[in-house]
Amino acid sequence: MKLTIVGTGYVGLVTGACFAEMGNDVLCVDLDAGKIERLRQGELPIFEPGLKEIVLRNVAEGRLHFTTDVREGVRFGTMQFIAVGTPPGEDGSADMQHVLAAARAIGRHMNDYKLVIDKSTVPVGTADAVQAEIAAALAERGMAKVPFSVVSNPEFLKEGAAVEDFMRPDRIVVGVDDERAALLMRALYAPFQRQRDKLVVMDVRSAELTKYAANAMLATRISFMNEMALVAEKLGADIEQVRRGIGSDARIGPQFLYAGCGYGGSCFPKDVKALLRSAAEVGEPLHVLSAVERANERQKHVLVDRVLRRFGPDLSGLRFALWGLAFKPDTDDVREAPSLVVVRELLARGARVVAHDPEAMERAREALGAAGAIEYADAPMAALERADALIVVTEWKAYRAPDFDRVRTLLRQPVVIDGRNLYDGELLRGYGIEYHPLGRAPVL
Numbered sequence: 001m002k003l004t005i006v007g008t009g010y011v012g013l014v015t016g017a018c019f020a021e022m023g024n025d026v027l028c029v030d031l032d033a034g035k036i037e038r039l040r041q042g043e044l045p046i047f048e049p050g051l052k053e054i055v056l057r058n059v060a061e062g063r064l065h066f067t068t069d070v071r072e073g074v075r076f077g078t079m080q081f082i083a084v085g086t087p088p089g090e091d092g093s094a095d096m097q098h099v100l101a102a103a104r105a106i107g108r109h110m111n112d113y114k115l116v117i118d119k120s121t122v123p124v125g126t127a128d129a130v131q132a133e134i135a136a137a138l139a140e141r142g143m144a145k146v147p148f149s150v151v152s153n154p155e156f157l158k159e160g161a162a163v164e165d166f167m168r169p170d171r172i173v174v175g176v177d178d179e180r181a182a183l184l185m186r187a188l189y190a191p192f193q194r195q196r197d198k199l200v201v202m203d204v205r206s207a208e209l210t211k212y213a214a215n216a217m218l219a220t221r222i223s224f225m226n227e228m229a230l231v232a233e234k235l236g237a238d239i240e241q242v243r244r245g246i247g248s249d250a251r252i253g254p255q256f257l258y259a260g261c262g263y264g265g266s267c268f269p270k271d272v273k274a275l276l277r278s279a280a281e282v283g284e285p286l287h288v289l290s291a292v293e294r295a296n297e298r299q300k301h302v303l304v305d306r307v308l309r310r311f312g313p314d315l316s317g318l319r320f321a322l323w324g325l326a327f328k329p330d331t332d333d334v335r336e337a338p339s340l341v342v343v344r345e346l347l348a349r350g351a352r353v354v355a356h357d358p359e360a361m362e363r364a365r366e367a368l369g370a371a372g373a374i375e376y377a378d379a380p381m382a383a384l385e386r387a388d389a390l391i392v393v394t395e396w397k398a399y400r401a402p403d404f405d406r407v408r409t410l411l412r413q414p415v416v417i418d419g420r421n422l423y424d425g426e427l428l429r430g431y432g433i434e435y436h437p438l439g440r441a442p443v444l
């Protein structure tokens with residue numbers, strides 16, 4: 001099949017590369033000329049495990065192409081995926097300008113049947129708006145009779161495991177109102193579901209809401225466990241034991257139950273906001289979800305609260321090593337990452353920060369700008385030299401079993417503040433390191 005992917009970011013590039021890997025002819029379009037040029041040179045604009053190999057292979061085999069030419073993109077694929085960004089607008093609602101611009105461009109340039117697929121995360125009713133935008137653009141050209149369908153096909157991949165998730169999805173949600181479109185979507189996804197039927201076909205509005213409901217549920221689990229951690233600590237319980245205790249209940253399940261220093265990324269924060277907004281607009285305020293958001297905002301400050309408890313309110317003259325800037329491991333994405341809050345607060349209180357991240361330092365530099373006394377270390381241990389404490393923000397594998405002897409020697413004060421509960425406090429005590437986890441008693 002011939003596919004065009006409009007928007008070549010985390011979702012668009014993975015989608016394009018994985019469909020090409022299955023033998024489709026794919027053209028990825030982006031307005032960002034720099035991004036397209038890098039891709040043409042064989043350089044990836046993002047870090048995602050396994051993606052580079054797939055992109056390079058499919059480019060070499062002639063199934064994957066890149067362009068900034070929107071008209072060429074529209075003419076190319078029978079299937080037109082819209083995978084552009086939907087960032088939060090000022091009032092929290094999803095900003096639909098890129099999606100609608102992509103729809104308009106399709107209407108302006110198409111001459112024959114197109115199946116338009118909303119892959120971006122979009123509020124309920126967007127498929128109707130996309131339909132109207134395309135129809136209006138066609139009518140302006142006197143081509144109102146050219147047929148097209150709009151379907152919703154939200155994406156559930158996780159950054160850091162995006163290729164794996166796309167290739168072996170738990171389910172593929174397709175919101176569709178006409179039979180021709182349903183048949184094409186079944187054929188397109190057939191190679192991804194040879195073992196069992198993973199297609200969950202539903203009406204378009206339900207598919208649009210499914211994506212928001214999934215992210216809202218996951219954000220709720222995280223905020224719930226984060227609050228349990230805070231209360232466990234005050235009550236003298238251990239959140240790790242509680243997690244194992246509740247996760248073994250089949251109704252709850254073990255995944256996504258880890259307490260931490262708040263959720264971030266490009267999806268949960270903005271999708272929670274957008275769903276809150278959509279619900280309020282139809283007069284159904286979401287009380288649980290608005291508490292989830294408030295709890296997360298508070299949680300992003302817990303690490304700094306610990307620093308202040310340990311070192312006092314004035315941090316001037318102190319130096320903190322930070323391990324992890326990405327909002328989670330295996331990605332270079334720092335959008336809405338808790339690390340940004342931690343860094344800004346430490347700097348605002350007069351501290352110096354030396355940060356390390358295996359992949360996200362370049363993006364953190366862009367996000368933090370001239371944020372003052374922050375340095376970047378090229379290795380985890382290098383960040384520790386002369387630091388007064390180590391603060392662990394992201395649970396990269398490289399941080400899980402460090403040489404604690406070296407940690408102890410390099411730090412000026414042997415203090416570890418752990419936002420991901422990676423270590424065993426008794427073990428650290430053996431090395432003479434003071435340990436401050438979340439939801440468990442500190443080991444001093």
Ligand code: NAD
Binds near residue numbers: 007121156
């Ligand atoms: P991104 O910011 O990485 O990429 C979006 C790309 O679209 C950018 O490269 C931008 O230049 C391009 N673009 C914008 N307008 C365009 C236009 N009119 N024509 C062509 N290109 C255009 O965004 P992303 O993280 O890939 O997210 C895309 C969508 O997928 C969002 O709605 C997001 O919520 C959703 N989503 C993201 C993830 C994720 O993990 N990142 C997962 C599931 C769903």
